[in-house]
Amino acid sequence: MAGSGGPKCCSRCKRALPTAAFSSNKSTRDGLQAYCRECSAEYCRQRQAATGQNGTGSHRKRHYGLSVAERDAMIKAQFGICPICFEPGPRHVDHDHDTGKVPGVPCFNCNSALGKLRDDPDAMRRAIAHLEGNVWKPILEAPGVYRLPS
Numbered sequence: 174m175a176g177s178g179g180p181k182c183c184s185r186c187k188r189a190l191p192t193a194a195f196s197s198n199k200s201t202r203d204g205l206q207a208y209c210r211e212c213s214a215e216y217c218r219q220r221q222a223a224t225g226q227n228g229t230g231s232h233r234k235r236h237y238g239l240s241v242a243e244r245d246a247m248i249k250a251q252f253g254i255c256p257i258c259f260e261p262g263p264r265h266v267d268h269d270h271d272t273g274k275v276p277g278v279p280c281f282n283c284n285s286a287l288g289k290l291r292d293d294p295d296a297m298r299r300a301i302a303h304l305e306g307n308v309w310k311p312i313l314e315a316p317g318v319y320r321l322p323s
Contacts, residue, residue, distance in 0.1 A: 179191075179192060180192075181194075181195060181203070181205060183195075183207070183208055183209040183212055184207040184208060185207075185208045185209070185212040185216070186208075186209065186211070186212050188209070190209050192205055194209045194210055194211070195208075195209055195210065196210055196213065233266060236268075236273075237266055237268055237273065237275050238273075239266060239275055244266060244278060247275070247277060247278050248263055248264075248278050251263065251277060251278065255278075255279045255280040255283050256277045256278075256279060256283075257279050257280075257283035257286075257287075258279075258280060258282070258283050260280055262280065263277075263278045263279050263280045263283075264278065264280070264281070265278065265279060265280065265281050265284040266278055266284075267279050267284050267287060269292065270292065309321070309322075310322060
């Protein structure tokens with residue numbers, strides 16, 4: 174039903190607009206946001222001006238207990254570089270999925286790599302060995318039972 178082209182009334186500005194003027198929202202009956210895109214953008218600007226932070230800042234505080242100032246202090250302590258690849262401009266908060274502890278602020282690519290390897294140190298060691306050309310060759314202990322070489 175979303176995007177069918179017929180008019181829809183914005184619940185904020187009360188204008189009847191084509192459905193293309195609304196963002197999608199799967200949780201609503203018609204599949205569209207209640208506010209038009211223009212009103213949504215204005216609402217976000219007003220909220221950011223009132224709270225002093227955008228949605229990312231409040232998300233970081235809720236999920237990691239970390240304010241923007243605390244994150245910036247961590248980046249400063251890392252000399253403004255990613256602790257993994259040493260590129261400038263880290264912005265993505267890394268966290269332990271079990272404890273919620275925040276060990277540092279890597280760049281997007283390094284944070285993504287940690288997540289793709291499921292934050293598993295053994296998987297990371299195997300990835301390093303692979304990159305260094307040490308091909309993994311399991312040792313057959315018994316039929317169907319393999320051991321990793323040490």
